[in-house]
Amino acid sequence: MSRFQVVSGKGGTGKTTVAAALALALATEGRRTLLVEVEGRQGIAQLFESEALPYEERRIAVAPGGGEVHALAIDAERALLDYLQMFYKLGSAGRALKKLGAIDFATTIAPGVRDVLLTGKACEAVRRKDKQGRFVYDHVIMDAPPTGRITRFLNVNDEVAGLARIGPIHNQAQAVMRVLKSPETAVHLVTLLEEMPVQETADGVAELRAAELPVGRVVVNMVRPHLLDEDALRTASGGRRREIAKALTRSGVTGSAALVRPLVEQAAEHAQRVGLEREQRAVLAGLGLPTVELPLMGEGVSLSALYDLAAEFRKQGVGDDTVDAAGQGSAGGAPRSGPGPGRGSGRGVGA
Amino acid sequence: MTLNTDIAPGLDTDALLDDPGIRIVVCCGSGGVGKTTTAAALGVRAAERGRKVVVLTIDPARRLAQSMGIDQLDNIPRRVDDIGGDGELHAMMLDMKRTFDETVEAHTDAERARAILENPFYQSLSAGFAGTQEYMAMEKLGQLRARDEWDLIIVDTPPSRSALDFLDAPKRLGSFLDGKFIRLLIAPAKIGGRAGMKFLNVGMSMMTGTLGKLLGGQFLRDVQTFVTAMDSMFGGFRTRADATYKLLQAPGTAFLVVATPERDALREAAYFVERLAAEKMPLAGLVLNRVHGSEAARLSAERALAAAENLEDVGIVDQTTGKAGLCDASDPTAVTSPEASESPLSPEHGDEPTPHGSTPEPHDRKSPAPEQHDAEPHDRKSPDPSGPPTHAEQDTRAVPATDVSVDQLTAGLLRLHAERMQVVAREQHTRDRFTSLHPEVPVTEVAALPGDVHDLSGLRAIGERLATGSAPA
Structure with missing residues (x-):
């Protein structure tokens, strides 16, 4: 598994939920993940039923097997102040800059600069090591902007090139791009089995590939079970209504005659949906990407539903490094508290 | 309504x-x-x-x-x-x-x-x-x-x-x-x-x-x-x-x-x-x-599920049999793609009917259908190259109409209705x-x-x- 996992998707597809579940899945068995959000929406806090996140990494959940999920809401202004502090030891002058609106100005006038600060902060967390030289986080998962903007957001180099040709921001952009274009990064796109999100996913994949950004998986979210197959339904709407009515009566349902038509109609709608979903699956299959399917959480996404979704991720091979590491060979940095050898999740980044 | x-x-x-x-x-x-x-x-x-x-x-x-x-x-x-x-x-x-x-x-x-x-x-x-x-x-x-x-x-x-x-x-x-x-x-x-x-x-x-x-x-x-x-x-x-x-x-x-x-x-x-x-x-x-x-709102999710279980208890086969049910291409519920309405594209069709398969429990509705674990994209397309199977091919695979247990079918309709009623209740609540x-x-x-x-x-x-x-x- 790549150490930097970016989760994007069309609005309404549940990308924040998916990012959170992925962070939980990757944290199982004693690992430590950082879940970051960049749009100032406090979606993570709502999901984990916690207070609004400050600009500060804090533990937000414990994963099965002793792992930890930490969370951070990245704020571009604060990130810029951090950099100023780091490079120029500004002290109170930084606050003066903020008061004058200079920070707001710098992060607003050039959206590219803003994006560099946001991705830069996340990349810093990806590369950060503790005193023993181990990675502080095994994985960093970003709840990223939606599919329509993701390529632009990640392709900070292009964005910033015209604006800051030299200087730390420029260097920062270069460093960020090195991480983003490496196998250390995987960009996942969340979709539903509906036409518009699938179309947007296909477009997004094409854009990411054109920008040479590493596309990870397609996550099909809110998949509903197929309770009845189309063929059976055709039978139902054929000449068997009377038999169905009798069966209903046998099953203990009263007034069955009046129920047959609505029940069969609901089934026809279901069949139509199944057919449309199959078409959308075919489109997604054409993308040639590994796919994860997550079930619709009938009761809405509660904290326990998040854990269920994380388990589903693991069931489908996400977060199981024995599978992934085998395919990718090298396992550089030791995991922070991995259960044993051979489970190394951290691979070195040329930092 | x-x-x-x-x-x-x-x-x-x-x-x-x-x-x-x-x-x-x-x-x-x-x-x-x-x-x-x-x-x-x-x-x-x-x-x-x-x-x-x-x-x-x-x-x-x-x-x-x-x-x-x-x-x-x-x-x-x-x-x-x-x-x-x-x-x-x-x-x-x-x-x-x-x-x-x-x-x-x-x-x-x-x-x-x-x-x-x-x-x-x-x-x-x-x-x-x-x-x-x-x-x-x-x-x-x-x-x-x-x-x-x-x-x-x-x-x-x-x-x-x-x-x-x-x-x-x-x-x-x-x-x-x-x-x-x-x-x-x-x-x-x-x-x-x-x-x-x-x-x-x-x-x-x-x-x-x-x-x-x-x-x-x-x-x-x-x-x-x-x-x-x-x-x-x-x-x-x-x-x-x-x-x-x-x-x-x-x-x-x-x-x-x-x-x-x-x-x-x-x-x-x-x-x-x-x-x-x-x-x-x-x-x-x-x-x-x-x-x-x-339109069948008077039948609650709970009662529909109970009724489905009643039918399945006496039934001989599990729900997957229904999936191998016959194809009737002239049906008005047909899906938009003509190909889809004629050919058993769904991987579910590959499932052999299991005579003693477990009866799906209510909680099973949450878990994805078998095909969803299939992350290999090409598998999904596999039926395509061969084109729509002939009726003769279908006959060898599909159970004749009369063999689809009406109880199974009805149980399926009831489960579908139960799911719908749960959605209705949730939406009403929000x-x-x-x-x-x-x-x-x-x-x-x-x-x-x-x-x-x-x-x-x-x-x-x-x-x-x-x-x-x-x-x-």
Whole structure:
């Protein structure tokens, strides 16, 4: 598994939920993940039923097997102040800059600069090591902007090139791009089995590939079970209504005659949906990407539903490094508290 | 037929669309709730009821353009053909950069306009600033209204992460362009000339020095050029943003908040309703989109499940047998693709009927169907190359019609109904939460369609549902 996992998707597809579940899945068995959000929406806090996140990494959940999920809401202004502090030891002058609106100005006038600060902060967390030289986080998962903007957001180099040709921001952009274009990064796109999100996913994949950004998986979210197959339904709407009515009566349902038509109609709608979903699956299959399917959480996404979704991720091979590491060979940095050898999740980044 | 409407008053969409005093309808809501489709459906309906309408959409969904018979929507209103009645429908899609460019060109001389358009900051700001799209939507709305060519302008709002962005962004850009720091950049000398402001100038040069180091010297020179060039236009931007804002507060405007009956979408809707009230903007009501209902609602989920179990207990085979059921291509429930209606494409067909398979428990409904674990994309396509199987092939695989246990079939129908009733209950619950917070907001419900909208008749169907508040599912 790549150490930097970016989760994007069309609005309404549940990308924040998916990012959170992925962070939980990757944290199982004693690992430590950082879940970051960049749009100032406090979606993570709502999901984990916690207070609004400050600009500060804090533990937000414990994963099965002793792992930890930490969370951070990245704020571009604060990130810029951090950099100023780091490079120029500004002290109170930084606050003066903020008061004058200079920070707001710098992060607003050039959206590219803003994006560099946001991705830069996340990349810093990806590369950060503790005193023993181990990675502080095994994985960093970003709840990223939606599919329509993701390529632009990640392709900070292009964005910033015209604006800051030299200087730390420029260097920062270069460093960020090195991480983003490496196998250390995987960009996942969340979709539903509906036409518009699938179309947007296909477009997004094409854009990411054109920008040479590493596309990870397609996550099909809110998949509903197929309770009845189309063929059976055709039978139902054929000449068997009377038999169905009798069966209903046998099953203990009263007034069955009046129920047959609505029940069969609901089934026809279901069949139509199944057919449309199959078409959308075919489109997604054409993308040639590994796919994860997550079930619709009938009761809405509660904290326990998040854990269920994380388990589903693991069931489908996400977060199981024995599978992934085998395919990718090298396992550089030791995991922070991995259960044993051979489970190394951290691979070195040329930092 | 869907959710009962006795708590909140109903929203009379037709009355709204017919009211000659209403000149602007704004559809807002969080992302993914169907704003754009709602706006288009309202446009079709209003036009067919005799009004001359323009729909301004923001979302570049090609399918929607195609559903109105237009290949590509752009920054110029295009007339939609095949609208019945005396009215007219025009549609356009906001081209943010182009609108910004045109605004610049319209409000400054050619030379200065070129300087602005070529500046990298302008290019970045006009294409990417988080508020530019919202700001330009307002700008365009103001322009359309000023032309006075249409009886009714229906606006779809940008696909923001939050519905509130639409109201906030223009102000944000405005206050940004009016910001203290920008004023300093434009006229440091002027400000520094005043004795009391001198310290600011010292701070200023320190700051520009720092930013220059941070971003490179060119950065700051570009900014200064840009800001100076834009300066002449600030007044214009601000004035027009204020004018559009007032236009939104005027009685000729109606806001429709669009939401799906889901927790997050309705929470956003509630915020938005409160915000509109605070801004004194006229809210017409809530469009509750994609609502599920059932005509068999008297049969509860629990009873349906119990009944299904009764049938399965006496049944001989498990549910998968039904999946191998026969194909009847002439059936009216046929799926849209002819191929799909004839060939057993679904991997489920590969499943052998298991005579002693476990009866699915209620909780199994949560777990994905077998094919969903199949991450190998090519497998899904595998039946395609061979084309639709012949009937002879099917006969060897499919169980004859009479062999599909009617009990199995009925149990399946009951389980499907139970699932539907659970959805209905959940939606009712989230909706109730909204109504208890905002009982005063009129609501119309749009029953969920099984598929996406592809054509004018699909938009008409949604318009019909919008008008009646409910329709047969």
